[in-house]
Amino acid sequence: MTAGEEYRPAMGHGSRLEFYDPLIRITMRERRFKRRLLAEAGLHPGFRVLDLGCGTGTLAVMAKRAEPDAAVIGVDGDPTAIGLAHRKIARENVDVQLHLALVQELPYPDGSFDRVLSTLVLHHLSHNGKVAALREVVRVLAPGGEFHMADFGRPANWLARAGFGLVRKFDGMENTEDNARGLLEKMMAEVGLRDVRETASFATVFGTLRLYAARQGH
Numbered sequence: 001m002t003a004g005e006e007y008r009p010a011m012g013h014g015s016r017l018e019f020y021d022p023l024i025r026i027t028m029r030e031r032r033f034k035r036r037l038l039a040e041a042g043l044h045p046g047f048r049v050l051d052l053g054c055g056t057g058t059l060a061v062m063a064k065r066a067e068p069d070a071a072v073i074g075v076d077g078d079p080t081a082i083g084l085a086h087r088k089i090a091r092e093n094v095d096v097q098l099h100l101a102l103v104q105e106l107p108y109p110d111g112s113f114d115r116v117l118s119t120l121v122l123h124h125l126s127h128n129g130k131v132a133a134l135r136e137v138v139r140v141l142a143p144g145g146e147f148h149m150a151d152f153g154r155p156a157n158w159l160a161r162a163g164f165g166l167v168r169k170f171d172g173m174e175n176t177e178d179n180a181r182g183l184l185e186k187m188m189a190e191v192g193l194r195d196v197r198e199t200a201s202f203a204t205v206f207g208t209l210r211l212y213a214a215r216q217g218h
């Protein structure tokens with residue numbers, strides 16, 4: 001797999017990923033915002049659901065538990081994250097498939113999914129990487145399928161800006177610029193997603209987390 005400049009693992013390059021789950025649980029109100037995203041996604045039996053940039057698999061497991069008769073697939077570019085996700089899935093005894101791939105080059109045919117979910121991933125990508133990933137979301141969604149995403153958005157106040165400053169230092173100023181400027185909704189609309197809207201926001205240690213929903217309009 002060619003990760004190239006478009007790829008940045010969850011905790012930077014190194015072997016710190018085992019600290020990821022406790023860090024996100026404590027600092028990001030993880031369960032709360034992921035439960036809200038899943039409620040908005042409205043999963044039904046028979047749905048095919050993709051967790052884009054699934055990391056250690058928390059959202060994919062929650063999705064499978066929310067709707068056991070949906071087929072849930074997680075995709076991520078980091079073999080270490082996929083390894084941890086495999087362990088979590090085995091521990092939780094749920095049937096979730098995992099694939100190693102880049103979000104800009106998804107290994108799925110057009111129209112494969114009823115829902116694409118993604119949390120805390122886009123701020124890892126450059127502007128062009130975000131556009132490429134969003135185009136892939138449009139491509140792999142079935143007509144009328146929905147995209148539900150959570151990521152850092154424009155900070156709501158100075159405290160959120162200060163917290164997000166830490167993420168920006170760590171994950172890169174350029175990669176996080178569209179988030180800081182509140183451009184994600186516009187970018188989603190520009191790739192052809194319909195009914196793009198912000199559905200919720202959460203104050204977190206690392207800034208303002210915003211939830212977005214949109215529909216495949218073709």
Ligand SMILES: C[S@@+](CC[C@H](N)C(=O)[O-])C[C@H]1O[C@@H](n2cnc3c(N)ncnc32)[C@H](O)[C@@H]1O
Nearest residue numbers: 008010053054055076077078102103119120124
């Ligand atoms: C901050 S983590 C979020 C993980 C998970 N979605 C969550 O909510 O905990 C970002 C994830 O995006 C993945 N990622 C970043 N760039 C990627 C790319 N270009 N293709 C595939 N995965 C990517 C990283 O490997 C990492 O697992």
